[in-house]
Amino acid sequence: MNYLTTDKLVIVGAAGMIGSNMAQTAIMMGLTPNICLYDPYGPALEGVAEELRHCGFEGLNLTYTTDVKEALTDAKYIVNSGGAARKAGMTREDLLKGNAAIAEQFGKDVRAYCPDVRHIVVVFNPADITGLVTLLYSGLKPSQVTTLAALDSTRLRSELSKYFGIPADEIVNSRTYGGHGEQMAVFASTTMMNGKPLTEIIGTEKLPDKDWEEIKLKVVQGGKNIIDLRGRSSFQSPAYLSIEMIGAAMGGTPFRWPAGVYVNNDRYQHIMMAMETTITKDGVKVMPVKGTPAEEEALDKSYRHLCALRDEVISLGIMPPIDQWGKLNSNLG
Amino acid sequence: MNYLTTDKLVIVGAAGMIGSNMAQTAIMMGLTPNICLYDPYGPALEGVAEELRHCGFEGLNLTYTTDVKEALTDAKYIVNSGGAARKAGMTREDLLKGNAAIAEQFGKDVRAYCPDVRHIVVVFNPADITGLVTLLYSGLKPSQVTTLAALDSTRLRSELSKYFGIPADEIVNSRTYGGHGEQMAVFASTTMMNGKPLTEIIGTEKLPDKDWEEIKLKVVQGGKNIIDLRGRSSFQSPAYLSIEMIGAAMGGTPFRWPAGVYVNNDRYQHIMMAMETTITKDGVKVMPVKGTPAEEEALDKSYRHLCALRDEVISLGIMPPIDQWGKLNSNLG
Numbered sequence: 001m002n003y004l005t006t007d008k009l010v011i012v013g014a015a016g017m018i019g020s021n022m023a024q025t026a027i028m029m030g031l032t033p034n035i036c037l038y039d040p041y042g043p044a045l046e047g048v049a050e051e052l053r054h055c056g057f058e059g060l061n062l063t064y065t066t067d068v069k070e071a072l073t074d075a076k077y078i079v080n081s082g083g084a085a086r087k088a089g090m091t092r093e094d095l096l097k098g099n100a101a102i103a104e105q106f107g108k109d110v111r112a113y114c115p116d117v118r119h120i121v122v123v124f125n126p127a128d129i130t131g132l133v134t135l136l137y138s139g140l141k142p143s144q145v146t147t148l149a150a151l152d153s154t155r156l157r158s159e160l161s162k163y164f165g166i167p168a169d170e171i172v173n174s175r176t177y178g179g180h181g182e183q184m185a186v187f188a189s190t191t192m193m194n195g196k197p198l199t200e201i202i203g204t205e206k207l208p209d210k211d212w213e214e215i216k217l218k219v220v221q222g223g224k225n226i227i228d229l230r231g232r233s234s235f236q237s238p239a240y241l242s243i244e245m246i247g248a249a250m251g252g253t254p255f256r257w258p259a260g261v262y263v264n265n266d267r268y269q270h271i272m273m274a275m276e277t278t279i280t281k282d283g284v285k286v287m288p289v290k291g292t293p294a295e296e297e298a299l300d301k302s303y304r305h306l307c308a309l310r311d312e313v314i315s316l317g318i319m320p321p322i323d324q325w326g327k328l329n330s331n332l333g
Numbered sequence: 334m335n336y337l338t339t340d341k342l343v344i345v346g347a348a349g350m351i352g353s354n355m356a357q358t359a360i361m362m363g364l365t366p367n368i369c370l371y372d373p374y375g376p377a378l379e380g381v382a383e384e385l386r387h388c389g390f391e392g393l394n395l396t397y398t399t400d401v402k403e404a405l406t407d408a409k410y411i412v413n414s415g416g417a418a419r420k421a422g423m424t425r426e427d428l429l430k431g432n433a434a435i436a437e438q439f440g441k442d443v444r445a446y447c448p449d450v451r452h453i454v455v456v457f458n459p460a461d462i463t464g465l466v467t468l469l470y471s472g473l474k475p476s477q478v479t480t481l482a483a484l485d486s487t488r489l490r491s492e493l494s495k496y497f498g499i500p501a502d503e504i505v506n507s508r509t510y511g512g513h514g515e516q517m518a519v520f521a522s523t524t525m526m527n528g529k530p531l532t533e534i535i536g537t538e539k540l541p542d543k544d545w546e547e548i549k550l551k552v553v554q555g556g557k558n559i560i561d562l563r564g565r566s567s568f569q570s571p572a573y574l575s576i577e578m579i580g581a582a583m584g585g586t587p588f589r590w591p592a593g594v595y596v597n598n599d600r601y602q603h604i605m606m607a608m609e610t611t612i613t614k615d616g617v618k619v620m621p622v623k624g625t626p627a628e629e630e631a632l633d634k635s636y637r638h639l640c641a642l643r644d645e646v647i648s649l650g651i652m653p654p655i656d657q658w659g660k661l662n663s664n665l666g
C-alpha cells in the first residue's frame with residue numbers, strides 16, 4: 001500500500017465512535033502508516049486497535065497508548081475528537097467549561113510534547129471555542145490549527161439535493177460561514193445549481209421562500225435529526241470530513257469545504273470561525289469570499305455571536321483576556 | 334472520483350453498525366457510485382443515508398429503501414449483514430433458526446428480484462449456515478456466494494505480530510480453514526515468518542507449545558475480546574473485510590484471505606466452509622492447500638463439525654435433506 005507520508009498521525013479520542021472511524025478512514029485514505037491512537041479510556045482504545053489489526057491492512061504501523069506524552073511525542077499531525085459528550089443534567093455551560101478545560105490541557109500537552117507538530121484539526125464541541133483554546137495554549141501559528149466546520153455546508157448540499165431531486169453533484173459550492181447551527185451565515189449567492197446562483201432561485205416558484213426557510217431549518221437540525229433517526233450522534237460524517245482536512249494538510253487531496261480558522265483582520269478580530277480556506281502543506285489560509293449585502297450582514301451577526309461566546313469563556317476564566325493572548329502565544333500578539 | 338464499476342451494490346442490513354461501515358468503506362474504496370442501502374428498520378436506515386450524504390462524497394448515487402424488491406431489483410452485487418443479534422434469553426438454536434429463516438427469505442428474494450446478481454457476500458452468523466441457505470434458495474451458482482471467513486486468519490496474524498513484537502507484514506499467509514472459532518483448523522505450516530514456516534518455530538524456545546496454545550485461544554476469543562473491551566461486537570473489521578471481498582468480485586484488488594465457499598469435491602461434500610480461494614470477476618474458486626498430516630486431520634474434523642451443524646439445520650426443517658437440494662437449486666444437483 002502506498003501512503004501519502006510517513007509522518008506520525010495521532011488520533012485523540014480514538015476509543016470513541018468518531019475517533020475509531022477516523023482511524024479506519026485515515027488508513028483507508030492511505031495518509032500514513034504511522035498512526036497512533038490515543039485515549040484515556042484504555043480498554044475501549046485497545047478494542048479499537050484490535051479491530052483495526054483484524055482488518056489486515058498492509059504496511060500499517062499502528063500503535064495505541066493511554067499516555068499522552070507517548071502519544072504526542074514526534075506527532076506531526078493530530079486530529080482531536082476527544083471531548084466529553086453532554087450528559088444528563090449537564091448545562092450548556094458545564095459542557096463548555098469541561099471541553100474548554102480539555103482543550104487547554106491538550107494545547108499545553110502539544111506545546112510540551114510536540115511543538116514541531118505541523119497541523120491539528122479539532123473536532124469536539126463547541127469547536128470554535130475548543131479550537132481557539134487549543135491554538136492559544138499550544139503556541140502554534142494560526143495556520144496550524146483548524147476546526148471541523150464543513151457539516152453545515154454538506155448538509156445544505158444534501159438538503160438541496162433532496163428538495164430538487166437532483167444529484168448532490170449538481171449543487172456546487174454550497175456554503176455556510178461563521179458560526180454553526182442557528183448561528184451559521186448561509187451564502188446562497190455562492191451556491192450554484194446548473195450554473196445559476198441559488199439566490200436567483202430562492203423566492204421563485206422553484207424554491208419559495210417558505211421552503212427555503214425549511215431547508216435552512218433542516219440544516220440547522222441536521223445533527224439532532226441523526227440522533228432522532230439513529231439513536232446516536234453522527235460520527236461517520238464528522239470523522240470522514242476531519243480526516244479529509246488532515247489529508248489536505250499533509251499535501252493530499254484539496255479540502256473542498258469551509259474550515260474553522262483563526263481570523264484576525266480588519267473586519268473580524270481574534271476569533272475562530274468557519275471561512276472559505278485552502279488547506280495545504282503550508283497550513284490553512286483564509287480566502288476572500290463575497291456575498292450579498294444580506295449575507296455579509298448575516299456573517300457579521302454570526303461573528304458577533306461568536307465574540308459573545310468567546311467573551312463568556314473569558315469571563316468564566318477559561319481563557320485570559322485578549323490583550324494577554326500574546327503572552328501565551330506570541331503568534332497571536 | 335473514479336469508481337471501479339457502475340454496477341448496483343446493495344448493502345443489506347445497512348442500518349446496523351456493520352452495514353453502515355460497509356457502505357462508507359465501499360464508497361471510500363471507490364467500488365461503485367450506485368449504492369443502495371436496505372434495511373427493514375427505516376429510521377436508522379435514513380440516519381445512515383443522511384450521515385453518508387453529509388460526508389460530501391463526489392459522484393455518489395446513494396439510495397436507500399425499506400422495500401426489499403426495490404432494493405434488490407437490478408442488483409449486481411450484494412453484501413448482507415442483515416442478521417439478528419443474539420438477545421438475552423435466546424438459545425443458540427433460537428439464533429440459528431432465526432438467522433437461517435432470514436437467509437432463506439433473502440435467497441428467495443434474490444431469486445425473485447435479482448436472478449442476474451453476480452456475487453453475494455454473506456456476513457451474518459453462523460455464516461457457514463446462512464451462506465449455505467442463501468445459496469440453496471437463491472438458485473445461484475456456488476461460485477457466486479461467499480461468506481466472511483477471514484477474521485480468524487487476520488486475528489492469528491495480529492496475535493503472532495503482538496507475541497513476537499514484529500510488524501504484522503512480517504507474518505505472511507496466516508491461515509485458518511474449515512469452521513470458525515473453536516472449530517477452526519489452523520494451518521501453521523502455511524504461515525511464514527521471515528521465510529520460515531511457523532511449524533518450525535512452534536515448540537522451540539521462540540514459541541513454546543504452551544504459548545502457541547494461548548495464541549490460538551486468543552484467536553478463538555478474538556470476537557469476545559472486542560465485546561469485553563469495547564462493550565460492543567466488532568463491526569469495523571467484518572465490514573472492512575467483506576467489502577474487500579465484494580471489491581475483488583467486482584474485479585478490484587485481489588482478496589488476500591480465506592473465504593467461506595461451497596465445497597463439494599472428493600473430500601468434502603455439500604458444505605460451506607473457509608478455504609483458500611481466489612475471488613475474481615468470474616466468482617470464487619477453491620484453491621488447493623496442503624498442510625501437515627495433523628493440520629489435514631484438523632480440517633477433516635472441522636468439516637465433520639460443520640456437517641453436524643448442517644444436519645442439525647436440516648433436522649430442524651430449516652433446510653431440506655441434501656438429496657433434495659438439486660430441486661431447489663439445479664447448480665447443487
